[in-house]
Amino acid sequence: MNLKIAVLPGDGIGPEVIAQAKKALYAIGEVYNHEFVFEEALMGAIAIDKTGNPLPEQTLNLCLNTDAVLFGAIGDPKYDNNPNAKVRPEQGLLKLRKELGLFANIRPIKPYKALIDASPLKREIIDGADFTIFRELTGGAYFGAKTLNEEGTHASDLCEYSEEEITRIAHLAFKSAQNRRKKLTMVDKANVLETSRLWRKVVQKVSANYPDVALDFLFVDNAAMQLILNPKQFDVILTENLFGDILSDEASVITGSIGLLASASLGEKNALFEPIHGSYPQAKGKNIANPIASILSAAMLLEHFGLFKEANIIYQAVEKAIEYKVVTIDLKPDSKFGTNEVGEFVSNFI
Amino acid sequence: MNLKIAVLPGDGIGPEVIAQAKKALYAIGEVYNHEFVFEEALMGAIAIDKTGNPLPEQTLNLCLNTDAVLFGAIGDPKYDNNPNAKVRPEQGLLKLRKELGLFANIRPIKPYKALIDASPLKREIIDGADFTIFRELTGGAYFGAKTLNEEGTHASDLCEYSEEEITRIAHLAFKSAQNRRKKLTMVDKANVLETSRLWRKVVQKVSANYPDVALDFLFVDNAAMQLILNPKQFDVILTENLFGDILSDEASVITGSIGLLASASLGEKNALFEPIHGSYPQAKGKNIANPIASILSAAMLLEHFGLFKEANIIYQAVEKAIEYKVVTIDLKPDSKFGTNEVGEFVSNFI
Ligand SMILES: CC(C)[C@H](C(=O)O)[C@@H](O)C(=O)O
Numbered sequence: 001m002n003l004k005i006a007v008l009p010g011d012g013i014g015p016e017v018i019a020q021a022k023k024a025l026y027a028i029g030e031v032y033n034h035e036f037v038f039e040e041a042l043m044g045a046i047a048i049d050k051t052g053n054p055l056p057e058q059t060l061n062l063c064l065n066t067d068a069v070l071f072g073a074i075g076d077p078k079y080d081n082n083p084n085a086k087v088r089p090e091q092g093l094l095k096l097r098k099e100l101g102l103f104a105n106i107r108p109i110k111p112y113k114a115l116i117d118a119s120p121l122k123r124e125i126i127d128g129a130d131f132t133i134f135r136e137l138t139g140g141a142y143f144g145a146k147t148l149n150e151e152g153t154h155a156s157d158l159c160e161y162s163e164e165e166i167t168r169i170a171h172l173a174f175k176s177a178q179n180r181r182k183k184l185t186m187v188d189k190a191n192v193l194e195t196s197r198l199w200r201k202v203v204q205k206v207s208a209n210y211p212d213v214a215l216d217f218l219f220v221d222n223a224a225m226q227l228i229l230n231p232k233q234f235d236v237i238l239t240e241n242l243f244g245d246i247l248s249d250e251a252s253v254i255t256g257s258i259g260l261l262a263s264a265s266l267g268e269k270n271a272l273f274e275p276i277h278g279s280y281p282q283a284k285g286k287n288i289a290n291p292i293a294s295i296l297s298a299a300m301l302l303e304h305f306g307l308f309k310e311a312n313i314i315y316q317a318v319e320k321a322i323e324y325k326v327v328t329i330d331l332k333p334d335s336k337f338g339t340n341e342v343g344e345f346v347s348n349f350i
Numbered sequence: 351m352n353l354k355i356a357v358l359p360g361d362g363i364g365p366e367v368i369a370q371a372k373k374a375l376y377a378i379g380e381v382y383n384h385e386f387v388f389e390e391a392l393m394g395a396i397a398i399d400k401t402g403n404p405l406p407e408q409t410l411n412l413c414l415n416t417d418a419v420l421f422g423a424i425g426d427p428k429y430d431n432n433p434n435a436k437v438r439p440e441q442g443l444l445k446l447r448k449e450l451g452l453f454a455n456i457r458p459i460k461p462y463k464a465l466i467d468a469s470p471l472k473r474e475i476i477d478g479a480d481f482t483i484f485r486e487l488t489g490g491a492y493f494g495a496k497t498l499n500e501e502g503t504h505a506s507d508l509c510e511y512s513e514e515e516i517t518r519i520a521h522l523a524f525k526s527a528q529n530r531r532k533k534l535t536m537v538d539k540a541n542v543l544e545t546s547r548l549w550r551k552v553v554q555k556v557s558a559n560y561p562d563v564a565l566d567f568l569f570v571d572n573a574a575m576q577l578i579l580n581p582k583q584f585d586v587i588l589t590e591n592l593f594g595d596i597l598s599d600e601a602s603v604i605t606g607s608i609g610l611l612a613s614a615s616l617g618e619k620n621a622l623f624e625p626i627h628g629s630y631p632q633a634k635g636k637n638i639a640n641p642i643a644s645i646l647s648a649a650m651l652l653e654h655f656g657l658f659k660e661a662n663i664i665y666q667a668v669e670k671a672i673e674y675k676v677v678t679i680d681l682k683p684d685s686k687f688g689t690n691e692v693g694e695f696v697s698n699f700i
Pocket residue numbers: 074075090093245541542571
């Protein structure tokens with residue numbers, strides 16, 4: 001297979017971890033005879049520094065015209081702590097999601113047996129947990145109109161959803177549930193929000209097409225609790241953008257490290273793969289960032305193109321790395337292995 | 351002291367647990383020579399059933415003209431699962447918060463030593479955790495304009511905040527931090543939301559008055575993770591309405607049971623005290639609901655009026671109940687004690 005892949009390393013630890021994902025893909029290409037062509041481009045704080053624009057035209061055009069995007073992380077404290085900054089790295093990512101129409105962010109959560117004691121949760125709570133979060137990614141308060149009055153004393157964000165936006169991701173989530181344990185939990189705040197009531201209504205409607213999938217509803221406050229009290233109850237979770245942002249980061253604690261979680265963001269035509277962790281600026285350049293989430297993002301990319309055998313080798317390699325404790329310090333505080341060494345181990349395994 | 355207290359038992363288990371809180375207050379009144387006059391009124395689904403209105407005028411007037419409100423819980427599945435219901439129990443509660451101007455919801459989180467193993471989190475993670483969440487309660491997406499188009503295919507919720515709304519709760523939170531470990535963590539989504547950027551700016555401004563309090567900021571997705579990874583890092587958490595709703599329910603898992611958590615909602619003139627758990631309709635009438643959160647709400651009420659000694663006796667009584675395992679089945683699955691028995695134990699202790 002020939003694939004043209006846009007690579008956006010981004011900020012902080014992004015470049016370091018993405019380098020390891022590329023290494024894994026190169027190894028896969030060689031062994032299984034695929035041609036992966038990588039083209040790098042700027043996004044995030046680094047793009048602002050170099051061009052003034054967090055998502056330069058050139059980057060966007062590249063992404064629109066490749067088979068897939070492999071993305072690292074963006075964000076820089078110099079923007080976070082300045083509420084007056086007009087241009088921010090996140091704008092680049094949000095614009096990219098919107099322009100590529102990446103409406104579904106998919107985040108699988110499943111603890112590794114060998115790491116089960118790394119979680120702050122008790123073993124019996126998480127052993128056996130295995131669920132996937134479908135987070136809507138191009139709607140909600142992220143993209144609605146924002147206002148700030150002239151005096152800077154009053155602000156607003158509009159959360160908006162249409163039936164169409166809900167329907168398309170609901171179908172993806174129900175289909176995924178059909179291939180799993182046939183349970184879908186819709187998370188919303190329908191006792192307060194009008195958009196949540198629309199979600200409930202539309203998801204109920206879509207569910208008629210999937211009579212084999214059991215549908216239930218949870219309020220987001222309760223869901224935030226249930227994720228920790230009893231994560232095994234979940235199979236597929238479907239929710240809107242902001243709730244998905246919060247819940248999927250929360251759910252990462254089940255696996256013991258956010259450095260292990262990958263995600264796919266899918267649209268009608270485009271697809272982007274990224275670790276769910278952020279740019280972690282404190283770790284930049286220190287060879288301590290965990291590359292596994294990025295490497296697993298590469299595996300999700302392969303799966304997306306039907307390369308299941310290839311993806312599986314990567315999953316196995318990661319499992320071995322964890323089993324042999326070839327992991328970074330977030331998983332083993334006294335580890336002597338760094339970002340590079342973990343990446344080497346995985347690509348050598350392939 | 352003479353206090354006139356409006357009592358709104360509400361729905362589900364509300365009446366059962368509130369009965370125990372009243373019992374505790376009666377006992378305090380007798381022993382310490384206070385006169386507490388209780389007046390009951392309707393709110394929630396029960397008020398809709400009886401009057402068509404989730405917050406009847408009479409109830410509102412009563413609450414406006416008492417010293418404090420003691421509230422149980424509201425909510426009924428017949429409304430939750432009907433996205434078309436025009437009148438909902440929650441509207442009563444939201445209207446009450448707004449009309450009484452209860453802008454600050456305060457939820458202390460601290461695990462009981464004797465229950466530390468009831469939490470899904472490991473002992474070493476939670477032992478020593480002790481923080482308080484300040485949740486803004488009369489603004490944000492809860493109260494902004496809502497729309498649904500005629501075809502029922504497009505909905506919106508507006509999240510709004512003004513400098514004034516942020517300032518008043520920020521002062522309360524900073525003052526609380528001054529009396530605690532002098533650390534305030536502001537939780538927002540300032541990398542995406544305009545309202546969050548206003549929060550950051552205003553809280554930074556207010557912080558100038560509290561140079562002895564260390565201020566830091568966390569994005570809400572990260573906060574949802576940090577609460578579980580390392581809850582001991584927090585002292586006072588300040589956040590907007592919806593984030594506070596999610597995070598405070600999430601934080602309840604630290605204590606092992608949401609049935610243990612009380613909250614105070616304060617305004618300029620009025621104050622309301624309530625357990626943070628919901629109406630738990632499945633448990634209604636079974637004498638299995640945990641009354642401790644309601645009893646602790648009564649203790650917070652006493653503290654609010656400066657009756658610290660009296661509040662302390664209740665805290666002690668609850669600690670003894672937990673120590674002697676006179677608790678409901680949520681805390682001890684094979685317990686032979688019910689709602690009533692736990693309430694009796696506490697009031698007998700006083
Ligand atoms: C960086 C930020 C804008 C982003 C989001 O909130 O979507 C991130 O938290 C994520 O989840 O991908």
